[in-house]
Amino acid sequence: MANIVLFDDDQHSLATLHRLVEQELPADTPCTLMEASDLEALEAILASNTQIDVLITDIMMPEGQPSGIEVVKRLFPPESGTQVIYVSGYLEQAPEVYQTAHVYFVLKPIDPAKLHDALERALSMLVRRQQPMLRVKTGHRDQLINISTILYLESSLHKVVIHCRNRRVETYARLDDLQTQLPPSFTRCHRSYLVNLAYVSSLGSDELRLSDSTTIPVSRRRSHQTQKDMLAYLSSRARAKS
Secondary structure, three states, X not given: OEEEEEEOOOHHHHHHHHHHHHHHOOOOOOEEEEEEOOHHHHHHHHHOOOXXXXXXXXXXXXXXXXXXXXXXXXXXXXXXXXXXXXXXXXXXXXXXXXXXXXXXXXXXXXXXXXHHXXXXXXXXXHHHOOOOEEEEEEOOEEEEEEHHHEEEEEEEOOEEEEEXXXXXXXXXXXHHHHHOOOOOOEEEEEOOXXXXXXXXXXXXXXXXXXXXXXXXXXXXXXXXXXXXXHXXXXXXXXXHHO
């Protein structure tokens, strides 16, 4: 089941887009179609813990409101897994969409065949990119983080800092609780650190080094288990390749 959200401040355009999406969705595609005519409505959908799989958004918004591109930058980074389709009546805006990850730019008035192609591409990308996600609370909303992008998690007082490839996410949580949501490829090498073995380049008795040259301490008490976890991870990778 794919959750598709249509985001446009113009009610007439929103109704037209809704009709066209229903018409052009690939056959036998189970989905839920939702609409948002302003940023508040879009944020409310996110706040309800709904994972937005495909966002079809206009670019031009009312004066004083962030554009569709700015909304995508703020709320839908690549790690969110959301597939973005832009629609706009202004061809000159096409280069601007490359500031964000997206799958298609559809020019208004919408050509149904182009929309069909965009939907097919977005749903195909969604299947290919379906990765396990870690759900954490940041501020007043939940955020989904693609687990494969996480290098390590670091506990600091009542917070956990999640270090991803291109960003850091802070959440009020316990490392123990987050560990239960992560696969065996994550090892607890220290009371304050949980590391993704996929990014480990070398392992010593008292520290491990990541592919980005970050060094993580390995406590004496957890050293043996960390080595066992590393061997198990490497063995599983070898079996997967054979």
